[in-house]
Amino acid sequence: MLAALISRVLRRVAQKSAHRVLVASRNSSNDATFEIEKCDLYLLEEGPPVTTVLTRAEGLKYYRMMLTVRRMELKADQLYKQKFIRGFCHLCDGQEACCVGLEAGINPSDHIITSYRAHGMCYTRGLSVRSILTELTGRRGGCAKGKGGSMHMYTKNFYGGNGIVGAQGPLGAGVALACKYKGNNEICLTLYGDGAANQGQIAEAFNMAALWKLPCVFICENNLYAMGTFTERAAASTDYYKRGNFIPGLKVDGMDVLCVREATKFAANYCRSGKGPILMELQTYRYHGHSMSDPGVSYRTREEIQEVRSKRDPIMILQDRMVNSKLATVEELKEIGTEVKKEIDDAAQFATSDPEPCLEELGHHVYSSDSSFEVRGANPWIKFKSVS
Amino acid sequence: MAAVSGLVRRPLREVTVRDAINQGMDEELERDEKVFLLGEEVAQYDGAYKVSRGLWKKYGDKRIIDTPISEMGFAGIAVGAAMAGLRPICEFMTFNFSMQAIDQVINSAAKTYYMSGGLQSVPIVFRGPNGASAGVAAQHSQCFAAWYGHCPGLKVVSPWNSEDAKGLIKSAIRDNNPVVVLENELMYGVPFEFPPEAQSKDFLIPIGKAKIERQGTHITVVSHSRPVGHCLEAAAVLSKEGVECEVINMRTIRPMDMETIEASVMKTNHLVTVEGGWPQFGVGAEICARIMEGISEKLVLEYSQAVVNIMYLNTYSIKRLKARSGQTTTLNLSCVQFPGCSCCSCHWC
Numbered sequence: 090m091l092a093a094l095i096s097r098v099l100r101r102v103a104q105k106s107a108h109r110v111l112v113a114s115r116n117s118s119n120d121a122t123f124e125i126e127k128c129d130l131y132l133l134e135e136g137p138p139v140t141t142v143l144t145r146a147e148g149l150k151y152y153r154m155m156l157t158v159r160r161m162e163l164k165a166d167q168l169y170k171q172k173f174i175r176g177f178c179h180l181c182d183g184q185e186a187c188c189v190g191l192e193a194g195i196n197p198s199d200h201i202i203t204s205y206r207a208h209g210m211c212y213t214r215g216l217s218v219r220s221i222l223t224e225l226t227g228r229r230g231g232c233a234k235g236k237g238g239s240m241h242m243y244t245k246n247f248y249g250g251n252g253i254v255g256a257q258g259p260l261g262a263g264v265a266l267a268c269k270y271k272g273n274n275e276i277c278l279t280l281y282g283d284g285a286a287n288q289g290q291i292a293e294a295f296n297m298a299a300l301w302k303l304p305c306v307f308i309c310e311n312n313l314y315a316m317g318t319f320t321e322r323a324a325a326s327t328d329y330y331k332r333g334n335f336i337p338g339l340k341v342d343g344m345d346v347l348c349v350r351e352a353t354k355f356a357a358n359y360c361r362s363g364k365g366p367i368l369m370e371l372q373t374y375r376y377h378g379h380s381m382s383d384p385g386v387s388y389r390t391r392e393e394i395q396e397v398r399s400k401r402d403p404i405m406i407l408q409d410r411m412v413n414s415k416l417a418t419v420e421e422l423k424e425i426g427t428e429v430k431k432e433i434d435d436a437a438q439f440a441t442s443d444p445e446p447c448l449e450e451l452g453h454h455v456y457s458s459d460s461s462f463e464v465r466g467a468n469p470w471i472k473f474k475s476v477s
Numbered sequence: 478m479a480a481v482s483g484l485v486r487r488p489l490r491e492v493t494v495r496d497a498i499n500q501g502m503d504e505e506l507e508r509d510e511k512v513f514l515l516g517e518e519v520a521q522y523d524g525a526y527k528v529s530r531g532l533w534k535k536y537g538d539k540r541i542i543d544t545p546i547s548e549m550g551f552a553g554i555a556v557g558a559a560m561a562g563l564r565p566i567c568e569f570m571t572f573n574f575s576m577q578a579i580d581q582v583i584n585s586a587a588k589t590y591y592m593s594g595g596l597q598s599v600p601i602v603f604r605g606p607n608g609a610s611a612g613v614a615a616q617h618s619q620c621f622a623a624w625y626g627h628c629p630g631l632k633v634v635s636p637w638n639s640e641d642a643k644g645l646i647k648s649a650i651r652d653n654n655p656v657v658v659l660e661n662e663l664m665y666g667v668p669f670e671f672p673p674e675a676q677s678k679d680f681l682i683p684i685g686k687a688k689i690e691r692q693g694t695h696i697t698v699v700s701h702s703r704p705v706g707h708c709l710e711a712a713a714v715l716s717k718e719g720v721e722c723e724v725i726n727m728r729t730i731r732p733m734d735m736e737t738i739e740a741s742v743m744k745t746n747h748l749v750t751v752e753g754g755w756p757q758f759g760v761g762a763e764i765c766a767r768i769m770e771g772i773s774e775k776l777v778l779e780y781s782q783a784v785v786n787i788m789y790l791n792t793y794s795i796k797r798l799k800a801r802s803g804q805t806t807t808l809n810l811s812c813v814q815f816p817g818c819s820c821c822s823c824h825w826c
Contacts, residue, residue, distance in 0.1 A: 200561065234594030241592040248560050248597070253584050259550045260585060263557020270513070270539065270563060277561075293550025300545070454591045455629050457598035458653040462732065464629075469770040477595065 120144040121414040125348040131331045131338035131368075137355035141347050145416045151193065151346050152411065153425050155185035155404050158209040160433045161218050162377070165208065165225055169381045173441050174225045177252075178239050179206040183376040186346040186403035187310055188213045191278060193346070194353025200268065202248040202261040203280035205240040206310075206375075210280075214247040219436040228443035235446045236454065255281060255288030258307070262294040265305035265366075276304040276360045278353075284315025286329050295333050295366070302365035306356045307333065309370045310343065316379040317388040330370035343371030344401045347410075374401070449474065490676065495665040497639035497675075498528050498604075501646035502566065504678045506536055509564060512650060515542040515555055516568030516605075525570050526606065526665055552578035552603070556585045559601040559655075566650060569605035572621045572659065579624075586655035587630035600653045604646065607635070607659035608702060608753040620754035622701065625657045626730040626763070632684050633730040635659040637705040639669040641728055644682025652684060659730070661703045687734035689741070693723035696747040699738055699764055701727040704751045730760060738764060739772050 122142050130136045162182040168174045181188070188209035191201070203210050211221050216232050224231030224242055232242050240252045248264060251257040261279025268275040281291060286309050298305045309329040313320055320327045330338035337359075341352040349371060356367045374397045378385025385394070411417040452464035452473030464473045492500070506512050518525045520533035520543040533541040544551040548569065555567035569575040575582065586599045608620040625633045632654055636642040642660065649656035674680055690705065691712055698708045705726045712722035723741050727734065742748050748768060750761030 202557070232594070233592065233596065236594045237592040241589075243593045243596045248557070249593075251585070253580055256553060256580060256585055259553025259581065260557035260560065262550075263554035263559075264561040265557075266554055267558045267561035267563045270558070290549045290553060293545075293547035294553070296545060296547065297550055297554060301542075454593075454595040456632070456654050457590050457595070457600075 118145070118415065121410075121416055123347060123410060123414075125345060125351060126342045128342075128348075128352055129330065129340035131328075131333075131340075132335075133337045133339070136339055137348075137351040141351050143347060143410070143416070147193070148407065148411045148416050149421075149425070151189050152404070152407055152417075152422060153429065154189045154192075154213060155346065155407065156426060156429045157218060157432065158182075158185045158188065158212055159404060160429050161212065161221065161436075162208060164222065164433050164437050166377065166381065168222070168226065168437060168441070174239075174381075175227075176238055177205065178225065178381040179379065180377040180381070181206045181209040181375060183397070183403070184310065184312060184343070184373045185209060186349050186406075187343050187371050187373055190343075190346040190349025191308070191353050193350040195276070195278065195357050198246065198273075199275050199357070200246045200248070200261075200264045200277040201280070202251065202257045202264060202277065204254065204257060204282055204285065204310075205250065205252055206282070207240065207242065207250040211242045211244070211247070211250065214244055216242060216244050216247075217436070218432055219439050222436045222440035223443055226440045226443075227445060228440065229446040229450075230439065230443040234450070234454075255285040255290050257281060258285065258288065258291040258294040259297075261307075262298045262303055262305050262366075265298065265303040266301065268304050269302075274361055276306060276357055278306045278308055280308045280310055282315060283309060283311040283313065283320050283327075283329060284318070284323065286311075286332060287315075287324055295336055295368075298366040299333075299336050302363060304360040304363075305366040306353070306360055307336070307366060307368045309368070310373060311370055312373050312375045314375070314379070314388065317383070319388065328370075330368055333366070333368040336366050336368050338368040338370065340370045340372065343373030344403045344406060346403060346407055453477075490671045491668040492639045492643075492671040492675075493666055493668045494636070494639050494642045494660070495526070495528050497643040497669075497671070498646050498660065499530060499532070501643040502529065502650070503532060503535070505647055505650040506532065506540060508678070509650075511562065511564045512566065513540040513542065513558075513563065514566045514568065515544055515551060517544055517546060517570050519543060519568050524568075526662060528660075528665065529568070548574050548578040549581060552581040553585060555601055555603075556581050556599060556655075559586070559599045560589070560597060564600050564602075564650065566602045566604060569603065571610075571617060571662070572605050572607040573617050573619055575603065575605070575621065576619075582625070582655065582657070583628050583631070587628050589630075590654070591630055598653050599655050601655050602646070602649045602652075602658060603655070604649070604658035604660060606662035606665070608661055610662045620659075620752070621657075622659055622730050622752070623754050623759045623763075625659075626733075626760060628731075630655070631731060632656040633659065634684055634728060635701040635730055636728065637664070637702055637726050638667075639671055640675045641682060641688075641726070643675055644680055645684070645728065648681045648684050651681070656684070659702065664703050667706075682728065685729050685732045685734060687728055687737040688726045689723060689737065690726045691722065691724040693721035693745065695721045695745055696723070696749060697725065697738070697741040697745045698722045698749045698751060699725045699727060699741075699761075700751040701730060701760065702753060704753055708751055727760075733763070733767075735764075735767055735771070739768070742768060743772055 120142050124140050127139050128136045159182050162180040169178050192213040220232040224233055227235045229235055240250050242250045261277050265277040330340045339352055342348040359367045452475040455475045457477050459477050461476045464475045519529045520541045523530040555565040558565050589597050589599050609618040634645045636645045649658050700708045708724045712724050750764050752760045
């Protein structure tokens with residue numbers, strides 16, 4: 090049974106690998122046109138384009154961003170094993186094309202909310218590697234002052250990082266409601282995983298978003314495994330892009346940053362035109378287990394992971410495209426790699442040496458905009474001052 | 478004209494609790510464009526209990542939103558809207574249904590400001606009727622004061638009369654934190670005198686401050702919501718027997734005003750807590766625990782024996798701190814006779 094499932098996945102992986110090195114027509118040394126995979130459509134007459142132009146500048150930017158996310162996640166893995174990071178740590182290496190591609194398809198003034206596998210998105214939304222790693226190590230220089238950790242990082246127009254599976258569905262629809270209410274032409278990308286797709290509240294969010302025509306792009310990041318449960322073991326229908334029922338959907342190759350970008354642009358335009366919500370399924374893969382406490386090989390094979398790494402790695406796909414179309418040289422990309430390594434190492438150095446928040450701050454931020462008050466500690470004689 | 482009106486004693490307006498909440502919401506909707514109301518039947522039905530009567534006609538679809546029967550969904554939508562800068566009022570038809578959405582109230586709303594290190598505030602109000610009604614059976618009669626009162630990051634208020642209702646709903650809407658407003662269905666239709674200051678559009682009651690409804694010297698009686706009325710009636714009966722009760726209307730469950738309660742118990746040395754919730758791990762249990770931890774030291778230090786007699790009778794918790802003599806006596810609640818208490822759902826008694 091398991092063997093049959095795995096072979097099905099491998100077949101799907103092998104099919105996709107044929108598209109990896111696509112036809113590139115060089116228009117100039119500054120940009121190139123690439124063919125991208127056609128998206129399966131649901132309740133849509135037409136979908137995103139099947140070719141796209143990538144400029145050299147964009148290519149270098151996406152490459153740098155994806156490599157930064159990759160290296161940052163690997164550094165987090167290392168820090169976790171060294172016990173600098175404790176608690177939950179859900180890594181997204183393998184899924185870099187999703188966060189980078191989504192950001193490339195929207196404006197900074199648009200909004201994003203996602204699940205706990207959020208480090209990559211925190212970076213693409215504007216948080217520095219330093220503030221992310223320092224939050225992971227729980228120090229005062231972290232973006233949430235050490236009080237949130239891996240799953241609760243926030244920045245402008247980014248609402249986390251949510252620990253409860255599926256809760257971000259309605260939250261994102263609510264952000265979209267605010268966008269419509271204010272009439273500011275902004276949209277909200279509401280991400281959830283293949284596991285969360287089975288939450289009732291996701292269906293409730295779909296219903297209300299469609300009913301009220303909220304400018305919400307629901308995005309199912311399907312990495313095939315909800316913790317240790319393969320999609321086919323959890324869902325009666327694994328066509329996640331059709332599960333919006335009355336909401337149009339697209340199935341997108343989530344390992345190709347250009348495919349993600351074009352699909353996102355298409356979906357964003359759809360929402361901005363007032364037609365209501367739309368659903369995107371990003372087919373992607375995570376190399377790590379569900380979290381750092383999961384080796385990730387009891388419910389899938391090492392061969393499968395290796396297959397994806399060698400045939401569908403998102404960074405490799407972009408690298409090959411850029412080098413083959415002479416948008417960049419191998420040396421240039423190596424140079425970027427060196428710079429990224431330095432950035433990550435510096436950030437890790439800071440993250441492991443920054444002091445922890447002082448105990449006096451334990452009671453802070455209980456309430457917003459309030460005058461300070463006392464919070465009871467572990468016994469009646471220990472009190473903490475709480476400042477907003 | 479002004480001289481004449483000064484001579485004529487104008488009777489104080491009587492306003493029902495329902496109309497007081499309606500007024501409060503209307504004023505805040507008018508004052509701030511970002512405020513809106515969503516919930517089941519709040520718009521075209523005028524509110525399941527008519528609390529939002531007239532608001533949809535006045536403000537329209539954009540600001541008064543009827544939702545499908547999807548508590549977890551619409552509570553989450555309301556929280557998301559609050560995170561993105563609006564000021565939603567999320568109505569639960571009764572707080573029993575809030576149980577389906579409680580994850581959004583606690584994990585998405587209450588904890589977020591803390592977890593984000595002060596970056597993301599959630600200015601939202603969750604309101605609706607709480608506790609027992611008349612014969613609606615167990616699933617529709619739960620009091621959520623203790624459950625919501627347990628959680629840091631949340632503010633929880635429980636109005637009793639019209640003045641409470643208007644002042645607290647306005648404060649809740651203006652507060653930048655998630656506030657749970659526990660109303661009471663049986664109180665909606667009860668009229669109260671509305672003092673002149675309550676008629677102002679800026680009338681606010683501070684969250685976190687209790688009110689002494691009746692001064693007394695012999696016994697402190699602490700309560701919230703509808704039972705406050707019962708306590709005042711009981712106090713009137715006891716007064717004829719020479720027992721003067723000091724009745725405290727908590728108004729706020731969290732943050733609880735222990736200062737007022739402590740000061741009163743220091744004065745009277747006797748405490749009774751009265752609530753509509755279950756006794757175990759309840760509001761009264763918390764008050765008693767804090768009295769024990771706090772001032773009981775001051776009361777008992779002079780004496781060799783600290784005696785606390787705890788007896789639970791139905792939904793009322795009774796504690797007696799005897800610090801003056803070493804003896805204890807139990808207080809039999811049935812002797813106190815809460816008159817007019819014919820409303821209780823029979824599954825308790």
